[in-house]
Amino acid sequence: MSNKLKSAEVIHKYIKAFRCPHCESPFEVVDLKSLMCRNNHTFDLAKQGYVNLMSRPTKSHYHKELFEARKKIMMESDLYTLLHENLAKAIKEYSEHSHSPLFIFDAGCGEGSHLQKILDQCSEIPLQGIGLDISKDGIVMAAKNYKEPIWLVGDLAKSPIADQSIHVILNILSPSNYKEFKRILVSNGLVIKVVPGPNYLIELREALFGDTKKGMAKNEETEELFKKHFDLKDVISLSYTKELTPIEFKNLVQMSPLSWNLTKSDMDVLLKRDCSEITIDLKILIGRNH
Ligand SMILES: C[S@@+](CC[C@H](N)C(=O)[O-])C[C@H]1O[C@@H](n2cnc3c(N)ncnc32)[C@H](O)[C@@H]1O
Ligand SMILES: [Zn+2]
Known part of the structure; x- marks a missing residue:
């Protein structure tokens, strides 16, 4: 079965969980090919099986190379393993x-590895993951x-999710919209937000800016x-340092928005540095919808 057909069937099964982002009316799946609302707003499934619900393309700094890195x-190093374990534990x-199945919605999921890792670790519970991102490169x-x-x-x-359909929202290092989160969560639903702590990737910030405060949100x-x-309900602080191989360090530099404005020669200098230790410092906020 093609990816497109398989996705169309899953979306069809759970169609009540979705709504049109333009007019907020319910969707139906037409010919296992598109989503259509009562006002005929229509969104086709792509051959890879995702649906693009944006009315026009948006420019994003997040591009293919960054997502590949x-x-x-996420998949080849164990840099984020402790994060995944903690998130899976909270969901379990x-x-x-x-009630089952639990709908887990990753708001700002990027290229999806965090969501997949977490679903893998919760394999004993019936779950349906939904990942949403504004970057088409990430979702492809x-x-x-x-x-x-x-x-x-x-x-x-302005999410394409119907009211009170989601049991768990994941929001990992991404922007939030709490009004929307409250709308789509079931009552007593779980929201898990991951934010960077003051030492998150501090070695990278020191090397790039010589200033460890730059690029940090106010926690x-x-x-x-x-x-x-x-x-x-809970705040979990995760702080640890890992030794990276040169290839892992290169991927880390390329995956980070911190390196967006670097010239190629700055990037080369950075990659030649003898800096293989990296600090992960994250705070996990766990809350319940009233
Ligand atoms: C720092 S990345 C984190 C991605 C992923 N959660 C991770 O940790 O790898 C922030 C993500 O938020 C997405 N994003 C930013 N604004 C958004 C919006 N309004 N709606 C959906 N996604 C958005 C970006 O495209 C990007 O993928
Ligand atoms: Zn519509």
Whole structure:
């Protein structure tokens, strides 16, 4: 069965969980080829099996090479293993009190490896993953590599998800829209937001800027805002340093938005540095919808 047909069948099965991002009316699947709403807004399934729900292409700094480097780091190194273990644990604990299948929605999923890793670790629970990102390059890659989740190109601020259809939202190092998150979550649904701590990739920031504050979000404000919208259940801090091989370090540099403005020669100098240690410093905020 083709990827397109397989996705069309899964979307058809769970069609009530989706809605048109333009007019908010329900979708139906037409001829196992497209999604169409009551007002005839129509979105075709691509051959890789994803659906693009954006009305026009958006420019994104996140491009194919960055996502390829990101996938290599996530799938071939163990840099993010502890993160995946902690996220899977939170989902498993939540699943004990909830109905199945659980809908796990990764808002700003990039190329999809985090979602796939987490689903793999929760294989004993019935789950349906849905990954959404505004970058088409990211979603094309996700759909090519990971066949089980539903992959959507869309805007998390106007998501194509029906009210109260999602049990768990994952939001990993991506922007949030709490109003939307609350709308699509079931009551008592789980929201898991991962934010960088002050030492996240600090070696890279030191090498690039000589300034470790540059490029850092204000963590306290993020946590306060999260608490305004959700019942904060847990905050987990993960901080550790790993030794990377030169190839892993190259992938890390290429996957990071921190290196966006580097010239080719700056990049070459950076890659020749003897810097193989890297710090992961992440905060996991776990909340419940009221
Ligand atoms: C730092 S990346 C993180 C990606 C992925 N969660 C990861 O950790 O590898 C931020 C992601 O948010 C996506 N993004 C930014 N604004 C968005 C929006 N309004 N709707 C959906 N995705 C968005 C970007 O395209 C990008 O893939
Ligand atoms: Zn519509």
